[in-house]
Amino acid sequence: EIVLTQSPGTLSLSPGERATLSCRASQSISSTYLAWYQQKPGQAPRLLIYGASNRATGIPDRFSGSGSGTDFTLTISRLDPEDFAVYYCQQYGGSRPWSFGQGTKVEIK
């Protein structure tokens, strides 16, 4: 099973600042197999990015994804008040187990 490790655990930032979230895989994965989600309290997750760098429908362009191999990044260029939430990376495992990272909480500083 591929383990995804996200860092930092918590990111304290102010609205308007740039957020950089990391997701590291325990072994190399295809960038086409990596997705990012946002989750707010009491809500289901929402798909942000698929294929490491493709924004999902309706996602603002302040969200961007990048990376390859074992290191992937989600960047929020300028934090909007509605962006304070928990973010998860997730890998498609094919015939092997799929997995999520443990999450990064982006909180208001």
Added chain:
Amino acid sequence: EVQVVESGGGLIQPGESLRLSCAASGFTVISNHMSWVRQAPGKGLEWVSVIYGGDTTYYADSAKGRFTISSDNSKNTVFLQMNSLRAEDTAVYYCARAGFASGLYYGMDVWGRGTTVTVSS
């Protein structure tokens, strides 16, 4: 409208069984990867199982041997049969649609609101 609605959760005693349902509308489950994801109270997301093509299934190690995912294509519904439930299975269980085609994973783009399973004596 494209959506999935979960049902079947509840309070159950350790060792007992429960079947969750995920009713889809606006798309067909047989044409998509349909996944179950759970979230224990105050914890992160945990992938549980996936089914696609009506009969191809995979499980997390925590679910293997106890949980069975299936689908009824005539009802456009996916099920998760959970046996020998343990306290650590307590969670909100989400059903989600995922896409995969031509080597590209399109992510889980449609999620339900979840159904809560509580395993306690």
